[in-house]
Amino acid sequence: MISTLLSQLNGPDGDSTPRLAYGADYNPEQWPREVWEEDVRLMREAGVNLVSVGIFSWARIQPARDQWDFGWLDEIMGLLHAGGIGVDLATATASPPPWLTTAHPEILPVTASGETVWPGARQHWRPTSPVFREHALRLVRTMAERYADHPALAAWHISNELGCHNIYDYSDDAARAFRDWLRDRYTTLDALNHAWGTAFWSQRYSDWEQILPPRLAASHPNPTQQLDFKRFSSDALKEYLRAERDVLREITPDVPVTTNFMVMGNTKGMNYPDWAGEIDFVSNDHYVHPGPQDRDELSFSANLTSGIASGRPWFLMEHSTSAVNWQPVNVAKRPGDLARDSLLHVAHGADAVCYFQWRQSAAGAEKYHSAMVPHAGADSEVFRAVTALGQTLKALAPVAGTEREPARVGIVYDWESWWASEQDSHPTALLDYRQEALDWYSALLALGVRADVVTTTADLDRYDLLIAPVLHVIPAPLAKELTRYAETGGHLVTTYFSGVVDENDHIWLGGHPGALRDLLGIRIEEFGPLLDGDSVDLDGAGTGTLWTDRITVTDPTVEVLAHYRTGTYAGMPAVTRRAAGQGSASYVSTRLGVDGLAGLLPELLGPAGVRSELPAEARGSVEQIVRRGPDGRFLFLVNRTDGTVPLTGLSGEVLVGDTDSEGSLVLGPRDVAVVRLPAG
The missing domain is CATH 3.20.20.80 (Glycosidases)
Structure with a gap:
């Protein structure tokens, strides 16, 4: 239905060509009537063609x-x-x-x-x-x-x-x-009592009316009750x-x-x-959180939104032109950030770029939140940037309706593992599921390798390499599917605290990582979480934090890619790989961070035959995303740095971007270029 919607947005000049949507939340009820006509006039000037009202x-x-x-x-x-x-x-x-x-x-x-x-x-x-x-x-x-x-x-x-x-x-x-x-999930109290493990702490239920949400309790509430309440x-x-x-x-x-x-x-x-x-x-709201991985997180979230949308185009319904109002310190965006942030979402499949909000509020809890028309009015750098972006999006009209081209690497993101892995009463309270997944994503960007962020329901066979960090909850059917994926030619990589429990948050017995133990060819008797600030060294794979595992290799074909050099498990395996049928399954038992993963990844990418598609001088500095449609492929090149990056050897029609005297693309600080490549 997006294509139908976009065809209705003819733009302020009456052009009937389908184009990307551009606009904001619009709250006219906050303003006197005499402002409304000026709003419409300024919207036309900025190229706005869609607003959310009411x-x-x-x-x-x-x-x-x-x-x-x-x-x-x-x-x-x-x-x-x-x-x-x-x-x-x-x-x-x-x-x-x-x-x-x-x-x-x-x-x-x-x-x-x-x-x-x-x-x-x-x-x-x-x-x-x-x-x-x-x-x-x-x-x-x-x-x-x-x-x-x-x-x-x-x-x-x-x-x-x-x-x-x-x-x-x-x-x-x-x-x-x-x-x-x-009642719908379990049908009988016996089934619920089994799933919740109510034999522990005398919690067995004899009547449905006895069951409550996990309200404030004297100690840790039942973990499966907590997980089911999240699902509910x-x-x-x-x-x-x-x-x-x-x-x-x-x-x-x-x-x-x-x-x-x-x-x-x-x-x-x-x-x-x-x-x-x-x-x-699908529509999404996204706001940048300042930090060392702020734009990588933006890319990761946009990428995941595309995965949630099954690769189809989606709408960026809200983001900010500059500062927000709800962070401890609300930092204004730098010149170029407004366009770069917006176009990075477009690169990952957004067919709309919209903001909160059109006109910055004069009163209320969000009066310091930036908008397309700031407190300073139309005579402002923000509004000039907004208007320039409107022209850029008009030039990108051919991109509307195209889909993102799949990468060869997939990162699995699983909501139930996110929920369950961070609950209380675990080996560590310091585990951050999303951060681990983001670190893998940033490490791939540092190598210039494209990756998709997908859910467990995606078509996994389209990926040569599948990374499943902290895939904590693995029901039996998923374990079977991951095994089939590897044995038929895929290369699976997973990490610490994966495959530990089933859908009821019950431990897979017999040693960790239970659901994947045979596939990985390893057995872990005991976890070795690290205290905050502690670390261990690995030979050839950097420094680990947060977690270690006491790994026993159970299959003689397992290759140990790195050992612990320091710590309780010094001399024992830290990173392993087992050939499985036509593919392989690898295990990373500690948190390596972005730099450590970037050092390890070439070893993991090798068997899958995955390498960067970028010119050598651009790897690590530039993120590359491709959208494609019936009329060709659209190459988005995003400068991840504050420096200038020359790009040589690229051919195609430059829709957005600057070229040097010889016609080669040059990405200025935080710039985005878009090149239309020939179909095929």
């Missing part, structure tokens, strides 16, 4: 239970349409109005310790509240019926960042819904998403429906791969 407008649209005010929204929809700007219309259910929470405080979430989450911010509602759902769906139906035939309506935007602040609710509503979810909480929001979607599809079946995910940082409560099939196209 996201936090419930209190304005419905000021009382039986009172509606659509006049202002009718007017702004008309103004936008007259300006050639499409509307991604939000259902406005993200935050309930004061009249609703006053009349029905039972819709408010409850924390694990029993505290009520009161109004005053946003998202103060229970995903399982039947009262909230009744009022919210009434609003959705009313809006859908009113705007079903409006010519500005391009897409529906369900709620906003579902679960950002209310993913875990421990209320009585949640307890009832959790018990229903558990994601499913509860998914069911709410479906409820809104079904109303919209009933009334406006031809209007695409989306909601904005938050694939970034440590936002892990929502199982987005499981949600992706519920909407017509």
